[in-house]
Amino acid sequence: MFGFGSSSSSSSASSSSSSSTPGLDTMEGRKQAVMQHIRNETALSNAQELMNASTERCFKSCVVNPGASLSSTEQTCLSGCFDKYLEAFTVVSRAYGSRVRSELGPNETSF
Amino acid sequence: MSDSLQLDAATQNELQKFIAQETAQRKVNESVQKFTSLCWDKCITNVTSGRLAPAEANCLSNCVGRFLDASLQLVRDVENKRSQIGGL
Numbered sequence: 001m002f003g004f005g006s007s008s009s010s011s012s013a014s015s016s017s018s019s020s021t022p023g024l025d026t027m028e029g030r031k032q033a034v035m036q037h038i039r040n041e042t043a044l045s046n047a048q049e050l051m052n053a054s055t056e057r058c059f060k061s062c063v064v065n066p067g068a069s070l071s072s073t074e075q076t077c078l079s080g081c082f083d084k085y086l087e088a089f090t091v092v093s094r095a096y097g098s099r100v101r102s103e104l105g106p107n108e109t110s111f
Numbered sequence: 112m113s114d115s116l117q118l119d120a121a122t123q124n125e126l127q128k129f130i131a132q133e134t135a136q137r138k139v140n141e142s143v144q145k146f147t148s149l150c151w152d153k154c155i156t157n158v159t160s161g162r163l164a165p166a167e168a169n170c171l172s173n174c175v176g177r178f179l180d181a182s183l184q185l186v187r188d189v190e191n192k193r194s195q196i197g198g199l
Contacts, residue, residue, distance in 0.1 A: 030116050031126060038133050046140045053148045061158040080161025085151065087163040088171055092147045095175040096139070103179075 054085040150174035 022029030062077035063070070070078075118126065154170035163171075 027116075027118055027122055031118060031122050034116065034126060035129055038130065042133055042137055042140070045137075046144070049140075049144045053144060057148070057151060058158065077159050081158040083161055084155070084158065084163055085147070087168075088151050088155065089143070089147045091163065091168050091171045092150060092175055093143045095172040096143050096146060099176055099179055100139075 050086075050089060054082055057085065058082055146175050146178065147171075149178070 022032060024030050024033060058078050058081035062074050062081055150171045153174055154167050
């Protein structure tokens with residue numbers, strides 16, 4: 001869901017790859033490779049933004065007085081906070097998705 | 112890009128449609144990121160618990176809905192002002 005990795009076929013440059021993955025010597029293969037590359041970029045930028053936002057907030061909340069190293073309390077707090085942020089992301093994603101769908105009606109596919 | 116990929120017109124069209132969909136998806140992702148950080152700051156006070164409390168999840172959900180409501184309202188307000196002033 002968060003798009004940390006690509007889900008579909010590996011992009012192989014050689015035509016000796018498995019028959020399910022068309023190589024770059026075919027138009028279909030090139031098309032698939034471009035699509036996968038674009039999907040990967042979307043997933044990567046989504047993951048990066050998620051990391052930036054959660055790190056900033058969790059640092060703010062958990063490391064109040066920066067010491068010479070992270071205490072175990074701070075470490076535990078950071079891990080818990082991060083898990084919580086992922087949950088929050090999921091909740092927001094669902095809420096936004098269902099709201100958009102109800103505004104647009106069942107026939108719209110984009111906005 | 113299309114030249115070096117040597118795609119026929121039909122495939123280029125397919126790719127363009129895909130790119131349009133992916134662009135729309137990126138906009139959704141951007142919004143979800145924005146709402147998550149915005150609503151986290153409003154709704155989450157205790158960070159140490161490690162799990163989302165039902166009340167917090169509810170708050171996050173409401174936050175998204177109310178932001179969109181507020182946005183719609185302000186757009187309507189602007190439209191009203193424009194028609195009052197008469198053809199801005």
